Amino acid sequence: MTTPPRTRSAAGRFRLARALTAIAVGGATTVLAGCGAGSDEADGPVTLEFWTYSLKGADPAAQAIIDRYEEEHPGVTIRLSEVGGTAETSSKLLAADRADDVPDIVQVEYRALPSLVVSGVVRDITDDVADARENVDENVWALNSVDDRVYGVPQDIGPMMFTYRADLFERYGVEVPTTWEEYAAAAETIHAQDPDVYIASFSASQFEFFAAQAAQAGSRWWSADDEGWTVGIADEASLRTADFWQDLVDRDLVSVEPLLTPEWNAKINDGRILSWAAAAWAPSVLYSVAPDTAGQWAAAPLPQWTAGDPAVPFQGGSTYLVPEKSEHAEEAAEFAAWLGASDEGSELLLDLDLYPGGNGGRAATLESDPPRLMPEQTDFYAMADQVIQDTTIPMTWGPNVNVAQGAFSDALNQAALDGTPFRDVYTATQETVVEDLANSGYPVRR
Incomplete structure (x- = not known):
């Protein structure tokens, strides 16, 4: 995910540049969120409250990371609080902001960043992390930025792979598919030989995957310029991907079911679902549910929409944010920069089975053992690093991504079960998102 190249936070709303400089969206006229906020550096010992779902307090590797930082920074104590995923964490942060009782560092997925910036609850840390910029590639920093201002430090990234x-x-x-056309042909070949076996499952809950795949095909589900937001969920490039999956579902070439259920896990173990198009974190997930199949898997670059064009977006990953009302904002930003961007911190993230966003951690992967799911694939991390270099498609998430996901996933699942047009789901989601943006006071280009 990247964020809109020409948007910024003001009064809890995106205020679009130049053409809207005199307009505060929603009727407010306050200053940019994050500018000049936060506390001065503390004079005495500091305890930083850290909301995270990756660093588990009971995990020795996570505790070793915290211990290392505290050893290097006497007087700073990091207190971990384990919270849920992005939606739960974001809602908790909004509530904590209203109660003036926020943590100092918060981990969320990249797609949540724009809505939190819009809400004015996270700090602009551009200046705080300026010295760390050279330690992270620009396509990764873009995941943490809004209108060229930095609001987060990358923890992990999701280079898309097969x-x-x-x-x-x-x-x-069947050969490993290099294009989506070859993927469909492989699906047909596999299922024809054994009707109980599928190349993959079709899970409508994979909202971020469908958005990323549409971007790979040339769509932009959200974009913004001086005149407002444009929503492209139902543009022709996006509908092309809808047609692709409609065809596979209608011909029973993919298994319509959610991921990571006991039933899905059993099929993975039994060799009845043979692949997962996702990101470099997929082998870790698959190993967790099917360890006995280790050694039978391999990874390859994601199939292409246009043969010879390897460009892809990222899928997944998370960032460290500093809440606007943190009492120790400078110390929090310093810790976030160390953990996500320094060579030492990003290398230590490898111990948590994450794919680090920092260059130091990325370089360390090239010397690492392959994932346990595919111990003989010694080129896995070199392949993933090349995918990162080919990750040149920006993903813009709008401020109402949660509305889109709610409108999309259940409807797409029902359409797959009922045999009704996927295009209708994409079109209806587009209409819902546009209406919600307009009702929330955002300028929308129709």
Whole structure:
């Protein structure tokens, strides 16, 4: 995900540049969120409250990271509070902001960043982390930025890849698909030989994957310029991807079911679902549910929409934010920069089975053992690093991404079960998102 290249936070709303400089969206006229806020550096010992779902307090590797930082920074104590995923964390942060009782550092997924910036609850840390910029590639910093202002430090990233059962692809006589057209052909070949076996499952809950795949095909689900927001969920490039999956579902070439249920896990273990198009974190997830299949899997770059064009967006990953009302904002930003961007911190994140966004951690992966799911694929991290270099498609998430996900996922799942047009789901989601933006006071280009 990247954020809109020409938008910024003002009065809890995006105020668009130049053409809207005299207009505060929603009728307010306050200064930019994050500018000049936060506390001065503390004179005495500091305890930083850290909301995270990656660093588990009971995990020795996580505690070793905290211990290392505290050893290097006497007088600073990091207190971990384990919270839920992005939606839960974001709602908790908004409530904490209203109660003037915020933590000092918060981990959220990249797609949540714009809405939190819009709400004015996170600090602009551009100046605080300026010295760390050279330690992270620009396509990764873009995930943490709004209108060229930095609001977060990257923890991990999701280079998109294709994870598949190499042994069963060989058994069924299919090559690893390099294009989505070849993917569909492989799906047909596999299912024709065994009606109980599918190349993959179709899970409508993979909202971020469908958005990323549409971006790969040339769509932009959200974009912004001086005149307002444009929503492209139902543009032709996006509908092309809807048609692609409609065809596979209608021909029963993918299994319509959610991910990571006991049933799905059983099919992964039994070799009845043979691949997962996701990101470099997929092998870790698959190993957690099917460790006995280790050694039978391999990874490859994501299939392409246009043969010869390897460009992809990121899928997934998270960032460290500093709440606007943190009492120790400078110390929090310093810790976030160390953990996510320094060579030492980002390398230590590897111990948490994360794909770090910092260059130091990325470089360390090249010397790391392959994922446990595919211990013989020694080129895994070199391949993933090349994918990161090919990650040149920006993903802009709008301020109402939660509205889009709610409108999209359940409706798409029902359409897959009922055999009704996927295009209708994309079109209806577009209308819902546009209406919500307009009702929330955002300028919308129709």
